[in-house]
Amino acid sequence: MDLFDRRLLLVTGKGGTGKTTVAAALALLAARAGKRVLLAEIAGERLSSLFAHPPVGHHETPVGDGISLLSIDPITAAHEFLRSQVGGAVHRLMFQNRLFDVTMTAAPGLREVCTMDRIWDSAREDRGRRKPIYDLVIVDAAATGHAMAMLRSPTTYANLARGGPIRKRADEIGALIRDERRTAVVLCALPEETPVNETLETAAQLDELGVTIGLTVVNQVRDTALDDASAETLAGLVDGGAPDGGAVASRVAAPVVIAHRRARREAAQGARLIDGLGERSPLISLPRFNSDIGRPELDAIADRLAVA
């Protein structure tokens, strides 16, 4: 099914793999297709700075082009969630003190359940008349470890709690996450050994959880224009084999040879990722951008994603 026919896309990957960029480009692309998109992140303002917008905080903020931004504050989300579950009076009595911190710390999965609840509040088809409806919520999720903890949190909490309203909501969220028509994960990777390993491990964990991978994006891929034989010839110059003794030749050839070999290594890592993922996920490669990522680059990336 089409990636954008879901309600929620969670974009994750190892640090530095371009999660934020990919999440933003996907949002632009979905908005171009006429979707009302909420683009959210957890504790940070990377998205607003990418869109050259002042910080948005814990508020859904339209930024034009059919996109709204939200920076979820996990603590605020937890208070909101508990208030909705137990009512204002009980919430005040129970959680407006340091015990709140302790409860959050000691109840494994609770903090993440609260954040997921906030995300699903935005992703609901029906939010009542006072809140905007979105066709698609895209979350620039934290690095893989934390994102997996979030996806696992309903199960973690269910293992701990025997009943009660929070457990009930955790179960509902768990069902939404495992529903492939509603939720998909977008994995970001780099064509390097460790990121590829980690991506494959994450894919296996998602399988175990029953969560669908909608797309895998390999970022910062570099091509080589050379064939291996030419590269080897140039490598000969680097080792001092040039006819004139060759300081210039060595200086010129060395970076070309390094770039060629790196491109080949990256291609091999990319192939390993494709092999490892098999049928589980479509895969797109994006080139490396030498400039800083701003709006024109995001549009260009969205164009690339549209073709794929």
Add this chain to the structure above:
Amino acid sequence: MSALTSTLDLDATLGDARVVVLAGGGGVGKTTTAAGIGLGLARRGRRVCVLTIDPARRLADALGLDAGSADEPVRVAFDAEGDEGGELWVVMLDAKATWDNLIRRHATDQASAERILANRVYRELSGAVAGSQEYMAVERLHELLESGRWDTVLLDTPPTRNALDFLDAPQRLHTFIDSRALQLLMKPAAGGLGLLGRGASVFTGLLKRVAGVDLLGDLIEFFTAIGGLSSGFAQRAKAVQALLAEPRTVFLLVAAPHPESLAEAGAFRKALSGRAIHYGGLVVNRMTRVDQSDHEDAVRRVLRGALPDPEAAERAVGMHATVRAQAIHDERLVERHLRSGTGDEPVLLVPQLPEDVHDVAGLAALEAVLFGDDASHG
């Protein structure tokens, strides 16, 4: 254009360092840099231990680390010809094992240690308290130094978005253990506070109903058990904190030539500046380096001379131009970063190496670059 050059001299900066802390975001090559520096110091006659959090698998394999050896220092053999008899060891942090050791050491007796180790809250604690892994890294560092087996310990920190998570971890952990609110709960009937006592039991019942968990039961058991070791804990947290501020503890930041990575390094630098921390400098890995002095015509002449096929030669010229543009871009990013700071930040530019570092030979090549023993160093 004027080429950017390295100004950070590791020999001088780490001359008598006892602790070297490497910090930075994920995926910038921290572990590899730590191992490379470790090898360099070992080759200069020091007994070195590198404490790492999550090494890339092939590097871990090459260094003799596997899942079974977590928490145990492993000695790395290297070609020591002409060296001064140093040693290189690596150890992978096992945060849980470090926690357990800490509890066993501070518990009054075996039985209370076992009670804590079996408690559900305790079992979640190592993952749950923000900065817990960071704290355990520093705690383990302290243990390694205390053992007296090493002259220098390098710490490859967990990738944290927020520098303060790492620096404040000891204090935060202590605050959590020491939580006043909990002490009040634990003594619900303490003199004159009977009302609070009743309030607390109402609270306990409510929380149990809402959360579906007898959380407070476990919490109270945990804090009662850990209460006895709280003062030892506090002292330890202070000692660990003090270790980070020692003059012979040097912080190095590691980054990649990407705006996000350099911004992270800048934020970390800012967080360090208000503290009694000795900052060594910034290591920027994976710099694309191209000598900018050769004119495009000279480049074309060399590549045409080498490659008989004119099309292949033209493609090589194009690639050289691309790589050169990349090199200029990387330099500009670093220059911009340096200008945005104090302006005197020592920086070490590590060029993109021809091969990934995944064995001791690779580390030796990296070490030569890091310590400037390499002809191509610039």
